[in-house]
Amino acid sequence: MQGSGLLIAGAFVAIWASAFTVAGVVVKEWPPLWALGIRFGLTVPMLLAILLIMRSRLPRPGDIGRVAVLGLCGMGGYLAFAWLAMARIPTGLVALICATTPLMVAAGESLFLRRPLPGLAWVGLAIGWSGVALLGFLRAVDGLAMAEAIGFVFALGAAISQAVGLLVYAPAKGRVDIWFASFGQTTVSALLCLALALMLEGAPPTSASWPTWAAMGWSMVVVGIGAYALNFAMMRRVPASTAAALQLLAPPLAAVFGWALLSERLYFSDIIGGVLTLGGLALLVHARSRG
Numbered sequence: 001m002q003g004s005g006l007l008i009a010g011a012f013v014a015i016w017a018s019a020f021t022v023a024g025v026v027v028k029e030w031p032p033l034w035a036l037g038i039r040f041g042l043t044v045p046m047l048l049a050i051l052l053i054m055r056s057r058l059p060r061p062g063d064i065g066r067v068a069v070l071g072l073c074g075m076g077g078y079l080a081f082a083w084l085a086m087a088r089i090p091t092g093l094v095a096l097i098c099a100t101t102p103l104m105v106a107a108g109e110s111l112f113l114r115r116p117l118p119g120l121a122w123v124g125l126a127i128g129w130s131g132v133a134l135l136g137f138l139r140a141v142d143g144l145a146m147a148e149a150i151g152f153v154f155a156l157g158a159a160i161s162q163a164v165g166l167l168v169y170a171p172a173k174g175r176v177d178i179w180f181a182s183f184g185q186t187t188v189s190a191l192l193c194l195a196l197a198l199m200l201e202g203a204p205p206t207s208a209s210w211p212t213w214a215a216m217g218w219s220m221v222v223v224g225i226g227a228y229a230l231n232f233a234m235m236r237r238v239p240a241s242t243a244a245a246l247q248l249l250a251p252p253l254a255a256v257f258g259w260a261l262l263s264e265r266l267y268f269s270d271i272i273g274g275v276l277t278l279g280g281l282a283l284l285v286h287a288r289s290r291g
Contacts, residue, residue, distance in 0.1 A: 005237035009246045012230040017095065017253035019223040023083050024091040024262050025215035030205045032083035033197035038204070039216060040076075040190035043224045047183040050225070056177040063172040067181055071188025074165020080193055081158035088151030090264040092255025096274050097135070097155035099251045099281065103128045104163035106284055112167070120287035128280025132156075135273030178232050186224070248278050248285070 026035045059067065078098075085094045103125055109115040117125075136152055169181075197204070208216075251274065258264035 005234070008230055008234045008237060012227060012234050013246055013249050014253065015222055015227045015230065016247070017250040017257055019219065019227070020082075020086065020091040020095045020254040021257040021261055022215035022218045022223070024086050024258060024264075025211055026219070027083055027087040029208055029212045031197065031201040032087050033080060033193050033201050034204050035216070036076075036079055036083055037190060037194035037197045039220050039224070040186050040193055043220045044183070044187050044190055046220070046225060047179065047186055051179050051183050054177075054179050056179045056183075059172065059176045059180060063176050064184070066169045066172040067176060067184035068188050070165045070169040070181065071185030072165065072192060073161045074169060075162075075185045076189030076192035077161035078158045078165065079189070080196060081154045081161055085151045085154035085158060088147045089155065090255070090258055090266060091262065092251065092258040092264060092266055093135075093270060094151070094155045094158070095254035096251040096270075096277060097132065097152070098158050098162070099248065100128060100132055100156075100277060101159045101162045101166070102281055102284060104159055105166055106288070108163055108167045118287045118290070120290075121284050124280045124283030124285075124287055126280070127283060128277050131273045131276030131278070131280055134276060135270060138267075138269030138273065178228075182225075182228050248281055251278065 023035075026032075030038075082094055082098055085097075106117060106121060106125060110117050255264075255266055255274075259266065
């Protein structure tokens with residue numbers, strides 16, 4: 001891998017990890033669904049401008065529906081669950097549980113799309129899921145509060161929702177322009193989160209401190225647009241298997257950011273479960289890259 005590719009990949013991983021940290025800042029002051037609805041709503045015009053400047057082509061009608069499902073589940077549902085989880089449990093822990101999405105995608109491809117998995121991939125799935133189970137079990141033994149338990153459920157819901165969106169969108173991935181996909185799924189996500197916020201969280205927030213505004217700005221511009229562009233550039237310069245492996249660095253980096261910037265604490269049991277989960281994910285990525 002060339003130096004430029006490594007630099008782009010490193011920047012992407014750091015920004016992707018920071019997404020959980022800035023979300024943790026926002027949900028301390030704003031209701032999660034309103035925060036997401038506002039974030040998506042403000043990002044849509046930016047993406048529309050990029051779409052027009054890049055003269056992105058429109059997808060075929062059938063693929064538009066897949067983009068809509070990607071927005072409904074792969075972005076809107078995923079982040080709604082994740083931000084609700086981060087209001088209850090450490091952001092690093094949410095990042096780790098959300099990182100199990102590839103486990104769910106692989107299982108879904110095998111069970112529903114009838115795509116065979118190598119034997120080593122099944123071993124990776126088993127190890128990864130044992131890590132998640134250990135995380136929940138050890139936390140429960142430590143005395144899991146109701147809010148934390150709900151946070152765990154929300155984090156798992158985020159991973160499941162993202163996996164569903166990715167599985168539905170997968171057939172259109174090579175056909176849909178990347179910026180149209182970003183614009184379409186962000187628009188659907190904005191409508192979803194604003195509707196849920198109106199129903200579940202009451203009136204929208206009317207004020208915020210400067211850290212919340214700064215975190216929202218970072219989430220919209222650097223994460224919502226910059227990370228997307230970096231991911232596109234990374235995929236052009238870095239082998240897919242290497243890119244997937246590098247992304248496994250995001251959860252532990254998110255945990256470090258949470259500890260350094262939000263004073264979050266992870267237990268030793270979280271580290272053990274995290275190592276198992278990421279080890280299973282790494283084995284899955286390696287097995288699929290060879291298959």
